[in-house]
Amino acid sequence: MGTIKLNNADVLGAVSAADIESLQHAAEAAVEKLEKGTGEGNDFLGWLHLPSTTSDALLDEVEAAAAQLRNSCEYVVAIGIGGSYLGAKAVIEALSDSFAAYKPSKGAKVLFAGQNIGEDYLYDLQELLQGKNFGIVVISKSGTTTEPAIAFRFLKEMLEKQVGKAEAAKRIIAITDASKGALRKLAEEEGYKTFVIPDNVGGRFSVLTPVGLVPIAVAGFDVKALVEGARAMEAATANADADNVVMAYAKTRNALYRAGKKIEILVNFHPKLHYVSEWWKQLYGESEGKDHKGIFPASVDDTTDLHSMGQWIQDGERTIFETVITVEKQARTLVIPSDEANLDCLNYIAGKRVDEVNKMAELGTRLAHVDGGVPTMVITMPEISEKCLGELIYFFEKACGVSGYILEVNPFNQPGVEAYKKNMFALLNKPGYEAESAAIQAKLAK
């Protein structure tokens, strides 16, 4: 039984219950396409039953490899981009102490690289790692992506200089395709520990494979509980019945899109969920934004962003809807103290938990936005834990597949991502891109 709840009552000013229910047939057809593998992109459906088919043996192997790095290194750098980065980053940030970077830790601290080509970023990282005991988890499904390849070249060389080639090889884990790509070849030649990204799982659906599980385990979190949560959601959404939360979310957002609500803002009131939104944006952006269609996925971290984006959301163009992730129980308790002088005039909330104030800010915001013409859905999760995050991840993944098919796009490809790469390779004179290089230079010379 999943514990994630969805409430879509506050969209009813913008679309009717009948508008949403009119998509029931399309949602059922979408579920059938996923289950039978008869839709577009059906060679990338490995994520659908991944939680229930992930073996304990694989989870044990992930934990053992991760423990080795965690216990022997001060820092472990997870190198990857897009789907090979965001899932691990989202779960680690959500579960970590907000100031973990500045506090001593029991095991290795996980850092990220290869998710940008920032020269200063790489320089600063190398400066931090100079003379430190560090390891690397390099992740690339294709094994050829430029950003992680650059970062890995620098950090591999640095590690080999610091500890020698043989010891460096023991501190590098490579996660890539079973047989293809430069990273697979390199890993085999150098003798790294490797994990396979299944062929039928695309990058943005891969957080519950070793792509996400290894860095999450290195950071000290319970990957078995994460998978257990995903299994619970897989079971809870297996049937196309009335309380199927995945179908309800997919139908509601498509009904809103058809009613002109082209932008979905994922809202949280918990700073630790910032990267969950970043992961969600990639999942929905790359899955649905094609054929000149698709809801634009945006996000805000409230109450922070109420002081920057709040005005627009309350009063700007009415093409948006919000999906608020609310967290019932906080991990910590903090009560606002009373102050005799009360110069800050805050005694009216003295004795209340900080979370109670946050919850009232959340409710007040939701009511104001609904009054202002922003249809709002609410996703409730009991707490931020491995199990609940596992549920949430699977919820969003399955809803994305259903929603993409309702929208009549192939949710499992990303042809548009290649356009920038082609231009970049042409501009950098990559071998094999001679014609593109000539064409782009001619275009720039005009």
Ligand code: PA5
């Ligand atoms: O979702 C996707 O497929 C992409 O975002 C990829 O994950 C991203 O481009 C990284 O690719 P790779 O893992 O092949 O390096």
